[in-house]
Structure formats: structure tokens, C-alpha cells
Amino acid sequence: MQPYQGRAARGAAPSPAGFGCPKDDPSRHVRPVPLPPVQQNLNYYPQIFWVDGCADAGPSCPPAAPSAPFPPPVPDRRTKxxxxxxxxxxxxxxxxxxxxxxxxxxxxxxxxxxxxxxxxxxxxxxxxxxxxxPASQKLTGQKEQLVQKEARKAAHLTGNPAQQDLPLEWEPISGHAYTSGIQYHNRGLLISEPGLYFVYSKVLFRGSACDSQLLSHVVYKRNPASPGSLVLMEDKAFNFCTGQKMWARNSYLGAVFKLRKMDSLHVNVSKIALVNFEESKTFFGLFKL
Missing domain, CATH: 1.20.5 (Single alpha-helices involved in coiled-coils or other helix-helix interfaces)
Known part of the structure; x- marks a missing residue:
């Protein structure tokens, strides 16, 4: 094999396909130079080819040029x-x-x-x-409630023994008797405000001899706008005694009525001499609902 003399030594123009072989040499060919294995995570480098001018070694082929050095492997930046x-x-x-x-x-x-x-x-x-x-307001409210209760229209009359004719005369202020918003006038109760009223009356009849006479207890009303009187409640009794020398009988009446303004209510009995006028036994009254 002859030594390699280069371009100037041989006097020929360099071949575009390789280094060191004549242009008309038919035996030249390109042979890939194997590269070392590269890691998958490195950048890809293209293959480097070396031109060998001769297929077979002979005296006319120059020696192969030394291989170019390869760059060192690139370190993994992710693990930095x-x-x-x-x-x-x-x-x-x-x-x-x-x-x-x-x-x-x-x-x-x-x-x-x-x-x-x-x-x-x-x-x-x-x-x-x-x-x-506060406590003062509570007391004031309780007083107002009491005043309102006391101001409710009501009246309670008790028996008056110093009377001689009918209708019955009553006691309006002494003992248990009182009037509130109702006027006692002409032996009766005078209505000043119309509405519903509960009217009641109780009379105790008592005698020393049983003669079986008629006992009558009546509550009636009058009004200047209407002539006469209208009976509201009535109780009559016959044969109330059976031969006894001393006898007694209670008569009680009570009901609700719608009364007009200026109505006056009165009580009448069959005989004044048979009435017991004690305040707990004979009385008359009403109150507004």
C-alpha cells in the first residue's frame, strides 16, 4: 500500500465524493462509520460517513484517514x-x-x-x-285592668224592708249592693248603653200559715218610646205548702236579654208581706256581657 500524499502531492483536483481517491477510480464507495450508543434522552446527532477510496486493499489505495473524535455525552439536565x-x-x-x-x-x-x-x-x-x-309599668297595667273590670256596667240591689207598695224598692249602695255604669232610678235599673245583659232576680217567700195562695215573681221592663210594660221573666207557684204552719219558698229568675237605651227594669211580686228582705235572700241585678 502506498503512503497518502494529499492533494498537492498528487496534483489532482479533490473529488467531491471523498478524500484521497482519484476521480475516475471505480472501486471507491461510501462506508458508514458506526457510532457509539447514545442515550435516548440526548439530542440526536446525524451519522458521520467516511469515504473509503478502495474496496480492497492494494498498492494503489492510500491509507485511510484517522477518524474524527466524537463529542462527550451530554449530561441529563432533569437530574441537575x-x-x-x-x-x-x-x-x-x-x-x-x-x-x-x-x-x-x-x-x-x-x-x-x-x-x-x-x-x-x-x-x-x-x-x-x-x-x-319595669315594676311600675306592671302595677299601672294591673290597676288599669282592675279599673276596666270595675267600670264594666253592672248592678246588684238588695232587699229593702221599708217599702209599702209595688214594684219592689231596693237598696243600691249599702251592704253588698252597688251600681257601676247603671243608674238606679224609680225603683228600677236604667240602661244607658244598649247591648246584651244578663238579668237575674231572687225572692224568698216565707209565711206562718199555709193557705195555698198564688205566689208570683215577675221581672219586666219599660221604655218611654214604647207604651206599657214587657214581661221578661216570670215564676208562679201553687200548692207550695201542705198544712205546715211555717213554710218558705225560693224563686230565682235569670236570663240574657238584648236591652235598648233608656230601658228600665223592675221586679214585682204577688204579695209584699210574704217577702223576706234580707240581702242574702232577696236581690236583683244585671251586668253587661
Whole structure:
């Protein structure tokens, strides 16, 4: 094999397809040079081909040129360790965020507590001002209720023994007797306000001899706008005694009536001498519903 003399030594123009072989040499061909295995994660490098001018070794083929050196493998950048300064900055950022979140939660809790305390104070003030009246207001309300109850239109009359003719005369102010909003006038009760009234009357008849006479107990009303009188309630009794020397009989009347203004109510009996005028045994009254 002859030594390689280069382009100037041989005096021929370089071949565009290879290095060191004549242009008209039919035995030249391109042979790929194998590369070392490259890791999959490295950048791809194209294959490098070396032009061999001769297929068979002979005296006319120059020696092959030395192979070009290959670059060293590129290190994996993904596994590059971080420096300590970057780690410290990340840790400080995480700690700052955690502290910020903690302080935010504490601030919201304190605000909520203050808000609830304010609402409780407002409820206490409203309850003390509206729903819980002082003792003086309670007493005043109780007095007003009592006055209203006393002001209800009502009357209770008791028997009066100092009378001589009919209708019966009554006691309006002494003992258990009273009048409230009802006037006692001309031996009767005068209505000043129309409405529903409960009217009642009780008479005790008592005698020393049983003669079986008629006993009558009547409650009636009069009105200047209407002539005459109108019977409201009546009780009559026959044969109330059977030969006894001393006898007694109660007669009670009571009912609800719609009365007009200026109505006057009276009580009549069959015989005044047989009436017991004790205030607990003979009485007359009414009250407005």
C-alpha cells in the first residue's frame, strides 16, 4: 500500500465524493462509520460517513484517514440538583403563605365574635326596653285592668224592708249592693248603653200559715218610646205548702236579654208581706256581657 500524499502531492483536483481517491477510480464507495450508543434522552446527532477510496486493499489505495473524535455525552439536565439558595427561598415562601393563612383565619374569627357580641347586646337592650316592663309599668297595667273590670256596667240591689207598695224598692249602695255604669232610678235599673245583659232576680217567700195562695215573681221592663210594660221573666207557684204552719219558698229568675237605651227594669211580686228582705235572700241585678 502506498503512503497518502494529499492533494498537492498528487496534483489532482479533490473529488467531491471523498478524500484521497482519484476521480475516475471505480472501486471507491461510501462506508458508514458506526457510532457509539447514545442515550435516548440526548439530542440526536446525524451519522458521520467516511469515504473509503478502495474496496480492497492494494498498492494503489492510500491509507485511510484517522477518524474524527466524537463529542462527550451530554449530561441529563432533569437530574441537575438545585442549589441551597433556591431551596431556602421556596421554604420561606411556603412558611410565609402558611402564616398568612393562619393570621387570616384568626382575624376572621375575632371579627365574627365581635359581631355576635354586638348582636347579643342589641337583643338584650331591645328585650329590656320592650318585652320586660319595669315594676311600675306592671302595677299601672294591673290597676288599669282592675279599673276596666270595675267600670264594666253592672248592678246588684238588695232587699229593702221599708217599702209599702209595688214594684219592689231596693237598696243600691249599702251592704253588698252597688251600681257601676247603671243608674238606679224609680225603683228600677236604667240602661244607658244598649247591648246584651244578663238579668237575674231572687225572692224568698216565707209565711206562718199555709193557705195555698198564688205566689208570683215577675221581672219586666219599660221604655218611654214604647207604651206599657214587657214581661221578661216570670215564676208562679201553687200548692207550695201542705198544712205546715211555717213554710218558705225560693224563686230565682235569670236570663240574657238584648236591652235598648233608656230601658228600665223592675221586679214585682204577688204579695209584699210574704217577702223576706234580707240581702242574702232577696236581690236583683244585671251586668253587661
Amino acid at each position: 440538583p438545585r442549589n441551597d439558595r433556591e431551596r431556602r427561598s421556596v421554604g420561606f415562601l411556603v412558611m410565609f403563605l402558611l402564616i398568612l393563612v393562619a393570621f387570616t383565619g384568626v382575624g376572621l374569627s375575632i371579627f365574627k365574635i365581635f359581631h355576635l357580641e354586638k348582636e347579643v347586646d342589641e337583643l338584650r337592650e331591645s328585650a329590656s326596653a320592650e318585652h320586660i316592663p
